[in-house]
Amino acid sequence: MDYTKNSISTLAIISLLLVGFIYISTLSTFPPKTFLSFQINPTNSPPGMAKYELEEALKKASMAEKTVIITVINKAYVEPYNGEYPSMFDLFLEGFWEGESTRVLLEHLLVVAVDQTAYERCKFRRLHCYRLVTGDGDFAGEKIYMSEEFIKMMWRRTRFLMEVLKLGYNFIFTDTDVMWLRNPFLMLNKSKNLDLQMSTDWFNGDSFSYSNSINTGFYYVRSNRKTITLFEIWYAMRRNSKGMKEQDVLAKLLREGVDKELYLRMKFLDTLYFGGFCSDNKDVKLVMTVHANCCRTIEAKMADLKNVLVDWKRFKEGHVAAGKNSFKWSKHISCNNSWHVL
Numbered sequence: 001m002d003y004t005k006n007s008i009s010t011l012a013i014i015s016l017l018l019v020g021f022i023y024i025s026t027l028s029t030f031p032p033k034t035f036l037s038f039q040i041n042p043t044n045s046p047p048g049m050a051k052y053e054l055e056e057a058l059k060k061a062s063m064a065e066k067t068v069i070i071t072v073i074n075k076a077y078v079e080p081y082n083g084e085y086p087s088m089f090d091l092f093l094e095g096f097w098e099g100e101s102t103r104v105l106l107e108h109l110l111v112v113a114v115d116q117t118a119y120e121r122c123k124f125r126r127l128h129c130y131r132l133v134t135g136d137g138d139f140a141g142e143k144i145y146m147s148e149e150f151i152k153m154m155w156r157r158t159r160f161l162m163e164v165l166k167l168g169y170n171f172i173f174t175d176t177d178v179m180w181l182r183n184p185f186l187m188l189n190k191s192k193n194l195d196l197q198m199s200t201d202w203f204n205g206d207s208f209s210y211s212n213s214i215n216t217g218f219y220y221v222r223s224n225r226k227t228i229t230l231f232e233i234w235y236a237m238r239r240n241s242k243g244m245k246e247q248d249v250l251a252k253l254l255r256e257g258v259d260k261e262l263y264l265r266m267k268f269l270d271t272l273y274f275g276g277f278c279s280d281n282k283d284v285k286l287v288m289t290v291h292a293n294c295c296r297t298i299e300a301k302m303a304d305l306k307n308v309l310v311d312w313k314r315f316k317e318g319h320v321a322a323g324k325n326s327f328k329w330s331k332h333i334s335c336n337n338s339w340h341v342l
Contacts, residue, residue: 051167054130058169061110061128066223067170069105072112072132072157077176078121081299088176088298089121091305095179098312102180112160114153132160154216154246155238164230165223175217177292177301179308184288187273189219196221196230196266201266201278201293203271210254212268215276216247217291226262233258277304277332284315284327303334 011259061068077088096102096109110128113119122129164171172184188197198219200212221227234250241249259266275281276291290308292301307330315327 010295017143026033035233050133052338053203054163055167057110057128057130057165060166061108061235062169063108065170067172067339068164069172069174070112070164071109071174071176072114072159072160073118073122073176074114074153075117076298078118081302086302087275088302088305089118091302091309092176092178093125094309095181098179098309098316099179099183101183101186105180105183114156120338129220132156151245158231158235158238158246161221162235165221165228166221170220170222172220173218174289175291177305178218179290179305179312180288181312182288183219183272185197187288189267192222192324193265194222194267195224195227195264198266199269199274199276199291200271201220201276203268204280205339207267207270209268210259210266214247214251214254214268215278215291216250217276217293218269218274218289229262230258230264277335280329284312284329295332296338300334300338304330304332 022215058066058068071092073089080087093106096106106127108128110130111122112130112132113122114132116131119129119131134236161171161173172188196219199215199217201215202213204212206212221241230253234246234253237249237253241252244252254266258264270281271279272286273288274291275287276293278294279291281287290305292305295301295304310329311329
């Protein structure tokens, strides 16, 4: 009798072990996790009062269909470099003033200040201002390209923009070193079928090709479940991407097919319209924006952006000889030399 009981118990244990082995073996044949099942670490959303203040700031700056223009500034961008005016922020605003059909867009610009000096300068200008309390370190000084502080500030910016999307607002994000010479909304696709339109350093001729080199210094994004999820995945990747800036992490996600997983529709902007120092616009009659990309320091950006404004004014005043190829942008000497500065 005892022998029979022991046999039955032993058989039951062996059966359970066998079932467990088969189950584990079966799991190993499953494909790896998709982006949709990606484990997103929770982020700290703005507390009640901060969220209310952000919603109020967005509401005041918003144009039709809850769309705003957003830029981020710090002390280094609002104070004159080496005591010489204008500041980078001054140049940015002058671009709107000198541009065609761009002055009215200042009514829809939300300036996000990461320190008190930048916030006070924004308020003095009577713009729509929001004070972003980061708690992630001191973001007031100049952040040299690809320094640890630069990378940290870019990630904090991404997190903030994710919160804007979650509040239901579409936005154009623009770096402060982008000159708005014409109204970009005239060229951006307003279709709700497009979720994200992003500038490029170099455009390969195909607006839907993922081999274009993206630049997160200027892009237009619609708020929906797809873009919010993209930003959540993108921001969560920061912990596993040490030494990489957010732009490179997004490019990696796109190469790995996150857009297909999310059914995201993206368009890459032609440098003929949305140009920069990496790839000069070839026809001044078509240019919308000029970005001081491929440049390392604020001092160099300012020097060459001043030349952009001089060139633009010269074109507007008709000081360019007739002929298709008569206009040429000034060479970006300071930015080219900035890569040789330690």
